[in-house]
Amino acid sequence: MTDQARQPIDPPVDAIIMAAGKGTRMNSELPKVLLDVYGKPMVQWVVDACLQAGCDRVIVVIGFKGDQVKAALSQYEQCYFVEQTQQLGTGHAVMMANDLFDPSTSRDVFVLGGDGPLIRAQTLDQLLQVHREGNFPASLATAVIDDPTGYGRVIRDSDNTFKAIVEQKDATEEQLAVHEVNPSYYCFKSDALFAKLSQIKPNNQQGEYYLTDVPGILKSEGNAVGVVDAVPKDDVLSINTREQLAEVDRILQTRMAQK
Template sequence: MMVRSTAVILAAGKGTRMKSDLPKVLFPVLGRPMIHWVLDALETSGVTRKIVVVGYRDDLVRSELAGRTGIEFALQAEQLGTGHAVQMCRPLLETGPTGPILVVAGDSPLIQPNSVRAVLNEFQQGGWDCFMGTLLKDNPFGLGRIVRDANGRFSRIVEQKDASEAEQAIREVNMSTYAFDRDGLLQALENLGNNNAQREYYLTDCPAYLLSVGKKVEAKPVLSDCEALSINTLDELKAVEAKMQEMGYPCAN
């Protein structure tokens, strides 16, 4: 039996490459704001508590989600990275259930309920402090790469802008789908730094930190191929819509 989990949905971004003042997660995909597809997948997978991190024009996101149940909000007033976004959830995480914390991106409407279940099942069955669902992508440009040691074990995640030429050739990518032990996550968030090209606090540094203090961390390509498609540009939005139509998603138009 899966223990009760909490999902943190990263939804604070402006989406500057979308050429609009609308918060990115409110862009319509098949006639619905994309964040609804993410929340639907989480609910179908059995996740009942959902914390949505809002920031840019947060009033619009709050209003759009007012009719949904089980939603709590955390405000990221300054967008200082994904790690900073989850840090803003700390008061809610400290007072909530002690089950696993799932962290997902609000701009990935192709997230699959079976993948969410797979990540949580791997997390629980393996006794991990952190488990990351990954996938293999032929053109991984722009995505964080999964770096492994000589024995094939997870070592760290390196972002595109910080990756060496050899690291940029890695095909296994991070798709921002994590399960964390609550106490381990809170400890890692306390120790996050911003020593990187963007001077941001990366959530991707949390797994490596946990590994460095003796915690159990694993990453496996358990996600579906379709989840390689996320939305940062209008062209990517069109590609996601085409894939969703191919897969038989209902259109709200």
Template sequence: MNLHNTVTAVILAAGKGTRMKSELPKVAVVLNESPLLLHVLRNIESAGIERKVVVVGYRKDIVTDIAKSFSGVEFAGQTEQLGTGHAVLSAESHLVPYSGYTIVACGDAPLISAKSFSELIELHKSNGYSATVLSAKMENPTGYGRIIRSADDGSLLRIVEEKDASPEEKVVSEVNTGTYCFNTDDLFTALKQIGNDNAQKEYYLTDVIKIFRSLGKKVGAKTLANALESHGINSPDDLALAKQYIDKGLVGV
């Protein structure tokens, strides 16, 4: 294995998912006969990503049982849920020996296809970016972080979480899917610099975009061809809608 060119996926799967009204961890909720996490792992594996690190927390025994059927899966523990940046940092020991690329994916976003993961990696590598975010254009962007681009050249400036967004920023229809590709070395340098001075008092992974720009590093965004793939599962209604998308052939799984 070439340690300098390895792609490793970090799958965030530590959350409880209170709105699902289930005792199960959210990523263990079943969609079309498979837990959400299995859908994500399958798509990542189909994209040719062999190394997978699953970040576990709530009911980690259940999550571990789901994921261990896949080869190349390792587990990192997040004892407290202090934000997405903190979650990725908890996987540091699994990643620092590999100075290649890190994909970050959400364990509750089962519809993002292998093709979309592959295209994200390709765009990232071909443009020499330090960070590339997978974005989506939405008619109703409520609840999502907004992609803020330069009015001059359309380049990515920052990602703003909805709770921290100004009225002008909330009008933006391009959103963050929570899926990224990073240069591994750059990622952990930036993660050590993020703080929690925000509405949630959490360590946002999105803040690394601003840090990269301040360091003069290149960042970019890849817009999903099919925005429905960005549909995340936060409630029983979301789960029902995802099933509809699959049954109607609007997304593939």
């Protein structure tokens, strides 16, 4: 347990961290989630945030060089590992954790990317609070950023409630103009998550099973979806280039200096 971890909260919340990807754009022999950011692999920042938020279990989906990812997280007794042998998309990755959940009960579960080291425990706390107070099947955090290139866009209904997430490669010109983005910080009820994951289809430009389809499916079936908006942009920067890696390193250095 990290020295900043807190006791698991009650009722319990778990986390699923997607850490199976290769990260080909980073030009590294290491899995992307093991690239160093301000002194430790980026996936460790994500695990630490989950434990600081009181998670009971942290389930890590591994794939490319998975043994190295397991080794990097070997000090965490709360980590469990499942393997995604084929890279068929984020929805497929999360489905690999299905067997670790009892289908007769429902648990709250965060779903996060292992390449998002800027996630804060406070954001997870806020997300879980909104999720539970609204009794939502799914909740997500969003951010409004100046340059949304590369992010999924958050589409709103006419009454300004959540409607769907549209990935950039599938977006229309009108949707591409939206600056509210999805940083991949989710909280689900486990029964709703796995039920809807079994329904998604790879009908998109990537031919992949998108986790991002699940909140939209739930909304289309008449469910409200919780949203924590206005997450600071310095908490959501994606890492797809060496320049972005250096920028995140600087952000974390500043953040740690302010503690």
